[in-house]
Amino acid sequence: MSWWEELSSWLAWVSEALGPLLPYVEMLIIVIVAVVVERVITRRVRKAVRRLELPPDAGNAILLAVRVIILVAACVAILNIGGVHAAWLVSLSALGGTAIGFASTRSVGNLIAGIYIMVARPFSVGDYVRIDGLEGEVVEITMNYTKLRTPDGTTLLISNQKVLDSRVENFTYEGPGGRRLVRGSFKVSFDHSTPSGELEKALEALLERWAGRLPERPAFRLSKWDKGGKEYTFTFSVEKAGDLLAVRHELLREVLRTWEELKAKRS
Structure with missing residues (x-):
């Protein structure tokens, strides 16, 4: 008997021995695997963020996206084991995605624009820029807004989506x-x-x-x-x-x- 046949036989015996407890064991295994994968990916992402010298906000946004993907995948797998049909999961996901899209199109656009600005770095904190006719020193870059301080001391908040849609001139060199x-x-x-x-x-x-x-x-x-x-x-x-x-x-x-x-x- 080959090792594969022995393994299959052993798994069949375990499945029969566990009986009604098998789905719960499978769910536990999925949770453990999800936690391990999240830890490994988080460690690698943090190293990449430090190596590329990305702003903390950009690293946090990437980690948040990774964790959400892992969480959704684990939940789908657990619900599937629990007897929820995959078609229902797809329908609910599509419905939820549509609702979220309508409710937060601008917010999501700002978040994506913020990540792009932090990664592409058309300007950095301390640079003096002109954005769509508004000029000032960049004092803060968040996931949603870029904050400028004009020469007369006025503080301006410009949405990151508008930053991407506008002409940006950087006067710092x-x-x-x-x-x-x-x-x-x-x-x-x-x-x-x-x-x-x-x-x-x-x-x-x-x-x-x-x-x-x-x-x-x-x-x-x-x-x-x-x-x-x-x-x-x-x-x-x-x-x-x-x-x-x-x-x-x-x-x-x-x-x-x-x-x-x-x-x-x-x-």
Whole structure:
């Protein structure tokens, strides 16, 4: 007799010996297997989260999804052993899924979007971003919302679904020496009363004086030219997002003062 035949014979004897207790033993085995599988997968997921340096919220969301799947699978198996027909289980699952889908479409969408943001990392906490025209420093990323703090101190909550559906601009970058810097910008239009060469020479001198006050020397470029005048875009960098508003205001004021002085000399 082969080992397979011996095993089959032994299982048949156990089944006959247990009699009415057999379904309960099978349910217990399913519970034990589910617990073991959950422990093994949880350990591996946590190692992967640490290796990939994912945010804690992303790791918790993945673990929650894994546990829900294992729990549902175990419940289906136990109910099937208890005599509940599989067709009924499928029907109830479909009905429940439809109800949940109608009741929480937005919440589920936000959760999925939150997981995507945490994994893809289009921005991180501390970055200065613009989302659908709203800009500020990212102070928190949760499973449902991204929280921004604007330069004037206002706190904005933007749903993660809206973040994915919107254009996102990240103004944070790594500067010289690995310093984390935030880039700011503004545009100024000038008429043609002052020649471009003379204006640009004066602006270069102004920005050179600012070179020692900021992490990087400010710069400007011609961004528009028409019969009515010319438009220049100015860019600058700061180390703290909270300094953007003050630096932008002061630099803009000095640019306008420089232009007014040039106009006064020519008049």
